[in-house]
Amino acid sequence: MKQQPEAFHPNSTAALADPVLRSNFRGAMEFLRNKRRTAFAGVNTEEGDFAALSRRGEAIKQRCLQQLPELLEQLEQNCTRNGIQVHWAETSQQANEIIESLIRARNGRKAVKGKSMVTEEIGLNEYLGDRGVDCIESDMGEFIVQLAGETPSHIIMPAIHKDAGQIASLFENNLEDTPYTEDVDQLIGIGRQQLRERFQHADVGITGVNFAVAETGTLCLVENEGNGRMCTTVPPLHIAVTGIEKVVAQLSDVPPLLSLLTRSATGQKITTYFNMISSPRKPGEQDGPEEVHLVLLDNGRSQAFADEELRKTLQCIRCGACMNHCPVYTRIGGHAYGTTYPGPIGKIVSPHLLGLDATKDLPTASSLCGACEEVCPVRIPIPKLLQRLRVESNHAGTAEGIVRGAGSGRKPLEALVWKAWAWACRHPAIYHRGASLAAHGRKLFRFLPSRWKTQRTMPQPAQITLHAALKNRQRRSATPCPQEKIS
Amino acid sequence: MSARENILNRLRNGSASHPAMHRNAAHDACGQISHASNVSITTDRMRQQFIELLRANHAQVMETDDLGLAESVVTCLQELGITQLMGSEEVRFLLGEQGEMPIQWQPWPTKGNDAEKKETLFSRTPAAITTATAGIVETGSLVLIPSATEPRSLSLIPPTHLVIIRERDLYPDLENYIAHSPWGLSMPTNIVLVSGPSKTADIQQTLAYGAHGPSKLVVFLVS
Amino acid sequence: MAEAVRIYPPKPDKVYLFGTCLVDSFSPQTGLDAIALLEHHGIEVVFPQAQTCCGQPAYNSGYDGEARAVARSQMDLFPASWPIVILSGSCGGMMRKHYPALFDHAPEVVAFAERVFEFTEFLRHVVQPTFSDQGAATRVTLHTSCAGRRELGIHEHGLALLDQLQQVQLVPHDYQEECCGFGGTFSVKHADVSAAMAEDKTRNLVGAGVDEFVSTDWGCMLNLNTTLEYAQQPLRGRHLISFLAERIGVTQPLGKADSEKLFAEVAR
C-alpha cells in the first residue's frame, strides 16, 4: 500500500471539504459509539464495569509484554510441536518474501485473504499481485475497498466511508451482470456469491491473528462474517501473519481481552465466530489446511518496545474505539492519515512503523482531548504518548535515538520562540510588562498565523491584566486584599 | 544473524533496559467477574439467558428432549423446505431410523478428490447438522469442536446449520469453560465458538445475515 | 482519566489563587470574581504577583525542558501549605497530573499537585456554598475543557453548582463531551481541523437555544467566542465563575474608565 502520511495537511483539508464523507463518518461513528456504550452498560463487577475490566485488560497486556521475548519463543515452540510452522520477519519486505515463497512452494496462484490490518501494513496484495498471485479480499468491507482500488478507512469497518449508493454503483460498474441496487441484503448476497466461488478454488488462505497463545500454540481469530473461517478451512494452505505484540501467555488471558475487544469494537458481547486454530489437518481429519504457517512481524514494534513509556503502544488490541471517539478522525476519516492505522492508534503506532520523519504531522494533529484514552479497553495513555512523540519530534527528548526520525520535526524558530517564552515566564517583571503592553495595545495576538483566522476573529485581550487590576486594588483598598507577599 | 535472532535480541535489550515496568499481580485479577456468583444462577436462568442471547443474534432455538429431537429436526427442515441433510453417522443414529424421516440423509463425501468434495459441499449441500460440545451462557455461544466425523466444513459451508446441544453442557462463561476444559495444553485442531448465523454490518452499518457462512442457524437445546 | 475519589480538606482560611495566563490577559474580571466569591465565603485570597503561566503550552507542544523550567518557577511561588485554587480546568490538569510526571514524581512536586484545586471543584467540595440566585430567569449550557472533564471530572462540579441557581435553566447541548477544537498550538498547526471542530461545537451550542454558555476554561472560550463572532452569531460564552458571582450578587465589574486609569498607573 502506498503510505503517504506526509500529505496529512492537504488530505485532511480535502476531507473536511467533502460533505458526503463527513456525514458518512459522523453517522458511522455515532452508531459505533452508541453500540459500545450499550455493550458496557450492563457489565457489573465489584469495581464498576468498564473501569475494572479495562484495568484487567491493561494488566494482562502489560504482563505479556513484560515477557515478550520469552513468550514468542514459547509460542514458536508450541506451534512447531503442533505442526504450525513459524517464520520471523523484521520488515514488511521480509514478510512478503516469506509469504510469496510459501505460496510458490505449492504452485499457488489464487489467494483469499481474511480481514487483516497487518497484511495491509506490509502491502501484501500489491506485492503478490506484482508476482502473479491473485489475492482477493474476502471480508465484505475489504472486498468493497479492494474493488474500488482503495485502502480501508477504518481498522474494523474498512468501507465505512462509503454509503450504500456508492457501493451499489461500484458493484454495478465492476461486477458482471450486476444491476444497481441499494438493498443491503442484495448487495451482501452479491458479495457472497462472488466470494464463495473464490473460497472454493483458492490455493491459499491468508489471515491475521487477534491473539496468539504461547502456552498452547493457538491462533485466535475474531470475526462475524465467516470469511476468516473460510480462509482457514477451505484452502490447502493457511498463512497467518501477526505483529509480535499479539502474543498472550495463556488461554485464560484470552476471554477478558476478547470481551473487551468485541464490546469496544462493535458493541457485541462476542462476535459470531471466535476461531481457535492449533494445528493443520491431522491424520484422519476430513478437511482443514494441510499446512499452517505463522509469520511473526516486527516492522518497528521492537523500537516501541525499547522504551518503557512507548511500549504501552503495543498493548493495543486493535478495537478501533479510539478512532470512533476521536473528534479529528470523525471529521477527516481514515484515508487522510495516509497510514494503515488511522486515528489515535495510528498516530502513536505509525511513527514506529514508518519513522517519525514521515509521520511527524500525526502526533501534532490532536487537541489532546483525551476521548481516546477514556475508551481504550487496555488503558493506553494515548494523549501522553502523543505528547511524548512531540518531544521526540522536537528532539528535546531523553530517549534520543530510540525513535527513528526523532528530531525531524524540529523547527529552529519554533524552538527559539518556546525558549524565549519560557524565559519570560520565569521573569515576571518582563512577562507582565509585556502582557500589560499587549493588553493596552491589543496587539498580543497579532503574531497568530493567519490560519487561526480562517473561521475565527482575532481574540482581543482585556484592557488591563488581572495582575495590574490586583496590584492597584491592593494599593487603593483599605479592606484586606489579595497580597503579593505571604504574611 | 537471522531475523529471529535480531528481533529477539532487540526485545531482550529492551527488556533489560527497563526491567521494572510497573506491574502488580493483584492488579491483574481486578475486574474479574466472579465465578462464584455465576454458579449460583439457577440452571433455568442460565438456560433462559442462553436462549435469549442466541435468539437476539438471529439464531432459531428449539427446546426439545431426547425423544422429541428427531421430530423437531424434521419439522424444522420441513418448514425451511429442505429435504436433504448432511451429518455424521453418530447424529444419524441419534435421530433414529432414517426410514421414518422424510428427508434424505447425506453423508460426508468420501469419494473423489478434494476439489470434488468442495464442489459437493459448496453446491449440493443445503444443510448440515453437528453437535456442540458446550454452550457459553454469558455470550450465547455454541462451542464446536470439529472432528474426523464432524469436519469443520459442516458448520461453515452449507447455508443452513443445525446444532444439537445438551442443557447439561452449559457453562456460565468462557473463562469458566476454559478452566474446566478437558484438553489441557494439547488443543484440538480447531475450536470454534458460534453465536449466531454469519453476518456483516460492513455496508452502511446495516446488519445483513449470511455473509459467508450459514445464513440460518438452528439450535436444538436438548434437556 | 478522572482520578480516583479525592479526599477534600476542611474549608481553609486562606488560599492561593493561580489566575492562569489567559485569565490574566483576556478576562481579569474572571479573576476578580473568583476572589469576590471566595472572600464572600470568608476565605482570604493570596495572589502571588510573580505568577505567569503553568507551562502547559510548552508541555503540549513537546517542549518538556521549557515546561519544566516554567513549572519549577511557578511552584516556588506557593510556599505556604494553603490550597492553590486555579481558574482553568486544563491548567489544573497540567498542575495536578503533569507536573508530577515532569519531575519523575518527586515527593515535593506530588505534594504540590495535591494542593491544586480547579476553582469549581474547590467551591463545590471544599467551600460547599449554598447560593441564593438573584438573577432573572435565564437558560444556559455548560462547556468544559476536555482536560478538565477527563482529567479532573470538572463537568460534574460545574453542573452541581449551576444546579443550585433556581432561576437558571441548564440546557444540555448535542455532543457535549466532544472537544471544541482548541488544543493550544493544535488550533494553529492544524487550523482547518480545529476550525471544523469549533464550527460543530458552536453549532451545537447555538442549537441548545440558550441565552449564553458558560465554561471553566478561557482557552475553549477564546476559540468558541471568536468562532461565534466570525459566524456573526450573537451567542457568547462567559466564565462560570463570573456567571456565578453575578447571579449571587458579589461581582464588582471593572469599568472601562477604571481600567484606563489603572493601566496608566501600572504602565508608569
Ligand code: SF4
Ligand atoms: S489504542 Fe486502545 S482504543 Fe485504540 S484500537 Fe488500540 S486498544 Fe482500541
